[in-house]
Amino acid sequence: MAKNRVCVDFELVLTNDILLHKTKLKTVNNQVSKSSANVFIIHGDNELLLVVQVTVKGKICIMNSQWDLTMSRDCFLLGSSQVPLMFSYHHPDVSGFTDFVKAVNPSKYPEDTFLAEVWFLSFNCSDSESDCGTWKNCAYDASLDWLPRHVLDMALSVDSYNIYKAMYTVAHALHEIILHQAEVQNMGNKKETVPTLAQLHALLKDIQFHNPAGDQVIWDETRKLEAAYDIVNIWNFPQGLHLEVKVGTFSPYAHQLSLSEEMIQWTIASTEPPRSVCSISCGPGFRKAPQEGKAVCCFDCIPCSENQVANGTDMEQCVKCPDHQYANPQRNQCLLRAASFLAYGEPLGMALVSMALGLSTITAVVLGVFVKHHNTPIVKANNQALSYILLISLSFCSLCSLLFIGRPNSVTCILQQTTFGVIFTVAVSAVLAKTVTVILAFNVTSPGRRMRWLLVSGAPKFIIPICTLIQVTLCGIWLGTSPPFIDTDTHSEHGHLIILCNKGSLTAFYCVLGYLGSLALASFTVAFLARNLPDTFNEAKFLTFSMLVFCSVWLTFLPVYHSAKGKVMVAVEVFSILASSTGLLGYIFIPKCYIILIKPERNCLHGFREKRH
Structure with a gap:
């Protein structure tokens, strides 16, 4: 059963004397009644059937053919309660047997007391004490064929057929012995011998023949033929009618079971086969x-x-x-997962691209205004060269955000963080240089001071290449040890395969970001200390506010970046780049452009002095 994936709830071995042990029988009944199984396979003899009729109420019984169901009709023929299926040994029809049963009667076999009893019970006859062959109150042509099928089946039973085969086997064996003796006598031995049981037994073990029914008979256990079976269903419709109906067969040679389910009478209330499972099948998923x-x-x-x-x-x-x-x-x-990344065509990508191009264009326009009005006091007073470097770097800062948009590849993954780090380092170091220049300019009040030499020699301009070189070195170490690479994220968005750039070495990434933050903090500190210098040529306040915005943006970026997932994380970094660039451009250059374009009367030394007084 286990090999054929049949699940067995329990297994019981019952002895014929179990009825004498009421406690044990009660335990068996409780186990059977509590079982969720609806099918019971029962193998036993007629005596054990008395036990079963107590235990299996409302179940389907699959039994062997040795049982005589007429002995327990009240148990198995309850209509809607029991459905017995028997595996009956298949045997061929014996020619003439049915005709013999129809013609038999007690007058032909007066010595058969069993037949006389059957006749008496079946036809309500009485026998004459003076003449056993005379039967009163019985029809002259009474026959067993008159009896209903559920009382007497005219077909040859399995037990009767086994007796039939056994008798023919003995006859064949005796015939072989007699033939052998005849041959011995013909050879000159005139002595007749009676066959012994030992001779008969030895011959029975090796005998093989076909009986008159056409069935092959072999008694050797080593050559025993597999038995074929008929599957018989017991019909009880209407109530009390006991009919054995063949509903299928089992062939041992082909290991094939044939069953006509439409012929099986399951119960009165149902035409569907009942289920006997502990749990229903688990479906897909x-x-x-x-x-x-x-x-x-x-x-x-x-x-x-x-x-x-x-x-x-x-x-x-x-x-x-x-x-x-x-x-x-x-x-x-x-x-299949759909590839997902911050694309140019989606709304978020289009918005960020528009912001980047717009900011870069505005920065280019501001640069053009400064170049065009390079001879005006406000442009000269704020160090033209540093302003040009800062504006160019801010324009590239805006454009470098485009590297984060679109499908990542090996080149863009490497350029994203390194370009961002180097260009922003140039921008922040330019702000630091402008701030230092302002401080030096306002502290040069008398000739001969050392600060005057620093200002005249252009020392603040060396801040940019030195700071940038340090950042480039950090980026070089990053690319040489564990550079960024293309990676995929399968967890952030259900059903999507997010293609992104892995930072490679997080330590190197935070070193680049930390160095940039240190420069920004230094620029903010220096600008904050110089905010109270005289206003005529002082842009320290604007530098302070710009660096305050810059630091605020990147301090906010860190927690938001780590809490975001997928392409939102990329969008956060792009937005931080654009926001910090906007802060630098807005607070440092927009006020100057306002004076140059809207208030040109204030773009002179006289105007500054009037504003100061």
């Missing part, structure tokens, strides 16, 4: 979880975990989908 302490076929159906599927019935384990696939909501199929 579920796996079996055994129930502790119960049979192996008793289980719970547990839904598959995330990104796992079960595409069959009664799956023991769920199967994990490959990284490039994901499980559908029903958990019964792996679907």
Whole structure:
């Protein structure tokens, strides 16, 4: 049964004397009644049948053919309660047997007391004490053929056929012995001998023949033929009518079971085969979880975990989908993930691209205004060269954000962080140089001071290449040890395969970001200390506010960046780049452009002095 995936709830071996042990019988009854099984396979003899009629109420009984159901009709023929199916040994019809049964009567066999009893009970006859062959109150042509089929089946039973084969076997054996003796006598030995039981037994072991019914008979256990079976269903419709109906066969040679389900009378109330399972089958998307302490076929159906599927019935384990696939909501199929990245064509990508191009254009316009009005006092007073470097770097800062948009590749992954780090270092170091220049300019009040020499020699301009060289060195170490590379994220968005750039070495990334933050903090500190210098040529206040915005943006960026996932994380970094660039451009250059373009009367030394007074 286990080999053929049949689950057995329990197994009982009952002895014929179990009726004498009422306590044990009660235990058996309780075990059977509590079982969730609806099908019981019973193998036994007629004596054991008395036990079964107590135990299996309302169940389907599959039995061997040795049982005489007429002995327990009240047990098995309850219509809607029992459905007996018997595996009956298949045997051919014996020619003339039915005609013999129809013609038999007690007058032909007066010595057969069993036949006389059957006749008396079946036809309500009485026998004459003076003449056993004369029967009163019986029809002259009375025959066993008159009896209903559920009282007497005219077909040859299995037991009768086995007797039939045995008698023919003995006859064949005796015939062989007699032939052998005849041959011996013909050879000159005139002595007649009576066959012994030993001779008969030795011959029976090796005998092989076909009986008159056409069935092959072999008594050797080593050459025993596999038995074929007829599957018989007991009909009880209407109530009390006992009919054995052949509904299928089993062939041992082909190992094939044929069953006509439409012929089986299951119960009065149902035409569908009943189910006898501990648990219903787990459909696709579920796996079996055994129930502790119960049979192996008793289980719970547990839904598959995330990104796992079960595409069959009664799956023991769920199967994990490959990284490039994901499980559908029903958990019964792996679907191909759609590639996802911050694309130019989607609304978020288009908005960021528009902002980057717009900011770069504005920066270029401001640079053009400064170049065009390079001879004006306000442009000269704020160090033309540093302003040009800062504006150019801010324009590239805006454009470098475009490297983060679109499908990542090996080149863009390497350029994203390194370009961002180097260009922003140039911009922040330019702000630091402008701030230092302002401080030096306002502290040169008398000739001969050392600060005057620093200002005249252009020492603040060396801040930019030195700071940039340090950042370039850090980036070089980063690329030489663990550079960024293309990676995929399968967890952030359901059903999507996010293509992104892995930072490679997070330590190197935070070193680049930390160095940039240190420069920004230094620029903010220096500008804050110089904010109270005279206003005529002082842009320290604007530099302070610009660096305050810059630092605020990147301090906010860190927690937001780490909490974001997928392409939102990329969008946060792009937005931080654009926001910090806007802060630098807005607070440092927009006020100057306002004076140059809107208030040109103030773009002179006289105007500054009037504003100061």
